[in-house]
Amino acid sequence: MTASFDRTLLLPEAELPDITDLIAEGRKLAKSVSPGRSAFMEHYGVSSEAEYKRRCMEEGRIMLHAQIGLQDSGQTRRACAEIWERLDRKGYRLDRFGFCFDNSMGYPPHMRAGMPRGVSLVMETEKEWQLLTAAAPVACHFGDFVIGQPAAVENAIMAVEAGGTTLGNLAQLYTYRLLYMDDDVQRAAASVMAIAMTGALPIEVLIHSNNDDGYGPIFTDLACCFGLALVERHIVNTLLGGTYAASFGNMFRTPLNRMAYQCALARISDAPASMVYGNTTVYGTDYTENRAFLANYMTFDIAAQMGQPTGHALVPIPVTEYERIPDADEIVEVHIFSNRLIERAAKIQPLIDFGVVDAMADDLIAGGEKFRDNLLRGFAEAGIDTSNALEMLLAILRAGPRRLEAWFGPGVADETAPRGKRAVVGMENIVELERMGSDSLTALPPEQVAAIQDRDYTACIASTDVHEYGKMLLEQVMHGLDVEILDGGVNADPDDLAALACDGGADFIALSTYNGMALSYLQSLRVEMAKIGLDIPVYVGGRLNQVPEGSNTSLPVDVSGKLGAAGGTACPDLETMLACLAALPGRGDRAA
């Protein structure tokens, strides 16, 4: 089944930037870019990370990646050097560092100063990029806020000139909309140019796309996620002359799904891939429990790499990750742990039945190819030029995951399934989320249920950033309590959100926030609400923290205690908000 819609639904513009010009401009730029040499390149005598990865694949070496998320670039450099040295002294090798760039890095350089800052790394000068790649002989993965962002071209040039040869993150084009940046055409065009530029460089550059950062987590069928990776590969490799490298893992809970996805990627790609993230969604506040999850997913990821190397470096996630951004000690600890697992894995790998993994990989490939073919046919029938990378990227971005799945998903029709189709391979997080929602509803005292249902509430629900699960959970629970919902979307701008709540007659705003801007966002929202005379409760949940001005650790601190004074109600959990809602005066009472 394919969709039936018209081009103007997704591409209403009379004219878009000319794709031939964009590609030509990108290729011309490549001539003026001088690829730099990093400490990693000098140490291993390679011209790119891809070359190094191929060498490791031949040697059967399992590569490891550490994600580093401090805000200050000097502290980041010192942490990189320290982590590498401490592991080296133990006889262990760290292959790559991934830098968690701050979302403010996605704005074009001239706009950055006045834009909201999150908790992650900010690089102000060219020198800082150079110093970062010189800090340790470890490949530098510029995986976030480069490709897919308004600053794609500027950031890609900086990265390549500093010696970076893996750049991401194409999937973020769809989901990492920056606050106050509405121009998705510019964002997609900049990404097209940057990718075309990398394809014309004299060195090999991988275009990383973390499938979990894009629409992956919102699809209910993993085959759609794989299918979108196939579409992206077509866009990057065939339409733009770049080299696509798919990444995944944050959202993948079961070893079988992890192994099968890795195996399916190995079968469809001839270039080395970037990295497999550890499963971040499974962690909670208990470090001992987290260690059990860590050992579980790492063991099977290692076994999968031993069976079928893909060039993916594995990313063991520090056990503190649920609570806060991990520090150097925690990163060193998790790498020692993982190196010991690698040493032991050779004895486990032969015990695994790879036939089961292969069978699921077959399903993913068959389902993914069906998704890709449905999408290419559906877009073409709608009048979208499927040989035009800009049109393709924009159409995907604007269609969104729910429509893409409903239109092109490979599952058979099933009215009871969330998107009307039975998943080929179910997404565990969506299933888990639905379980959380129904548990919450079941556990709610009947008098609270009755009180909320009685109130005839309208809720305006939004997320301040890309994290959508908290919002989805809120929607499910509000729906279960007969609360009408105004959808404020994700990456919601404070002014748009205030206007939506006001125009839609919302009784309250429920805000989910994760990027370490809980307080500053609430303050901006209250300013916007005051401008239009709106005074309703604002419930805030998620990660209620922020990096304090002038912090010398650059780690975020809890701000829940300050939200009340800023006009919000801090909600450590759903129950806090539900108790407040049951106690609020009803519509009739307020009118009177």
Ligand code: B12
């Ligand atoms: C899933 C996830 C992602 C996914 C999001 C997928 C998606 N489309 O939703 C992806 C991979 C895309 C992602 C990206 C990023 N992430 Co993230 N992510 C997470 C993760 C693993 C889970 C969060 C989640 O959704 N949980 C599921 C929800 C349902 O459960 P919960 O959080 O426990 O929420 C409970 C309550 O808080 C409540 N709740 C939630 N919201 C609300 C709202 C209201 C009103 C109420 C009443 C209740 C409520 O509901 C739940 C049940 O009680 C956390 C780490 C972790 N294990 O928590 C990091 C985490 C939130 N991410 C983090 C970061 C830094 C990022 C990035 C900025 C990294 C980067 N530089 O690229 C980007 C975001 C960039 C952007 N543009 O916004 C940090 C935040 C750091 C901080 N503030 O201290 C965390 C904590 C990881 C870490 N330790 O570093 N992430």
